[in-house]
Amino acid sequence: MALDLSGQEPRAPKAAVARLQQSVVAADRDGVDAWLALGSRIFSDGSQRPGQLKEMPSSAGDLLDPAQSHGDALVQVTAPNERAVREAAERVVKQAVGWRVRWQVDGFRAENRVEAGKGLARNPFHFTEGFGNPGTDREMTDRAVVRSGQGEPDWAVGGSYQVVRIVRFATELWDKDSVRGQERIIGRRRDGRWLDGTPTDEQPSFAADPNGKATPLDSHVRLAAPDRRNLPPLVRRSYSYDRGNGDSGLIFSCFQRDLAKGFEAVQKRLAGEAMAKYMLTTGGGYFFVPPPGDTWIDALFRS
Ligand code: HEM
Structure with a gap:
């Protein structure tokens, strides 16, 4: 869910951010994972804003609904069961004085599992998703976590840019296509194998298929x-x-x-x-997940 500051004084958000952080930390237990990410408008002091953080621009073909996009903060709550998520999210909202929910969306992961280190x-x-992700913590950190020397403010080292996009899908239209046709649109088989026969966990040679005979050039x-x-x-x-209703x-x-790369x-x-x-x-936003702990709050909002 995305939240906005509801206070009268949006230029002094330190106490409100600290409260939201506390409520998220309190929810992050007993099998529930909860974390906070910050939207660009929270940074009244531009010098402390992560260098690439801005309001998510509209890409060609997007129809961003303001009531489902952006926000001063994002709180993500995940757990193995729906009830635990709902209860934890309700507790966060109740404790987060000074904030109001801007939008929220419930998600689920069908056939959720880990194979060879990949979720x-x-x-x-x-289609099964996740094969293109790294299989080790080291590679994961390498791709996702801000390092020193990257030109980001010191407090942001150890954090990560999070992008969320709510993508409505024309499932009825999609389901009319043959499986073979769908696989040529994605560029992998439903189970992850490559279209040229390369096993799932190996790399195909696109160079050997310059005209896209096996893997179409416009495949995902x-x-x-x-x-x-x-x-x-x-x-x-x-x-x-x-x-519901096809949505x-x-x-x-x-x-x-690095958001640009x-x-x-x-x-x-x-x-x-x-x-x-x-x-x-139709929605989503750009956010920045601060590093673990809460020392970033003082560094960020020096009073
Ligand atoms: C509704 C939208 C989308 C669907 C249904 C979708 C589906 C998939 C599927 C099935 C795969 C192959 C399996 C895998 O590696 O996980 C994949 C790979 C990938 N997708 Fe998407 N995707 C979507 C949107 C996006 C967007 C918005 C981006 C980024 C801008 C993106 C980036 C990637 C990347 C980087 C890979 C891995 C490519 C590789 O290393 O082989 N996808 N996606």
């Missing part, structure tokens, strides 16, 4: 990650959503230490992908 789940289009994975030796520096962790799709979410570079390459006609992005 996998089946998305609403019947081929555009997202054309260079198989330098994979995009981001870690994806998405959830399915279903709000279902993916809560796409990813983490990166991570999400933004891939998003640019995906313009014109074959999957575009099945998708409508």
Whole structure:
């Protein structure tokens, strides 16, 4: 859920941020994972803002609904069961005096599991997602976590940029296509195997298929990650959503230490992908997950 500061004095948010952080830390236990991320407007002191943090721009084809986009903060709550998530989220909202919920969306991960160190789940289009993510903590940190010397404010080292996109999917239209057709749009088989026969956990040679005979040039994975030796520096962790009345799709979410090299570079390459006609992005935002602990609050809002 995204929250906005509701106080009279939005230029002095230190106490409100500290309260929200406390309520999130209190929820982060007993099998519940909860974390806070900050939106760009919280940084009244521009010098402390993470260098690349801004309001998420609209990409070609997006129809961003302001009531489902952006926010001063994002609180993400996850747990193995729905009730635990709901109760923890309610506690956060109750304790977070000075904040009001701007938007929220419930997600789930079908067939959620870990294989070879990778978190996998089946998305609403019947494809397994997660294979392109790193399989080790070290690689994960390398892609997702801000380092010193990157030009970010000191307090932000150890944090991560989080991008959320609520992508409505035309499942009825999608389901009319053959499985083979769907696989050519994604660029992998439903179970993750590559279209040229390369096993799931090995790298295909796109160079050996310059005209896209095996893996079409406008397929999702081929555009997202054309260079198989330098994979995009981001870690994806998405959830399915279903709000009824055909409003279902993916809560796409990813983490990166560099927004321009991570999400933004891939998003640019995906313009014109074959999957575009099945998708409508209606919400989401850019946020920054602060490093663990709470010393960042003092560093960030020096009074
Ligand atoms: C509704 C939207 C989307 C769907 C259904 C979708 C689906 C998939 C699937 C099935 C895969 C292959 C399995 C895997 O590696 O996880 C994949 C890979 C990937 N996707 Fe997406 N995706 C979506 C949106 C996005 C967006 C918005 C981005 C980033 C801007 C993105 C970036 C990537 C990347 C980087 C890979 C891994 C490529 C690789 O290393 O092989 N995806 N996606």
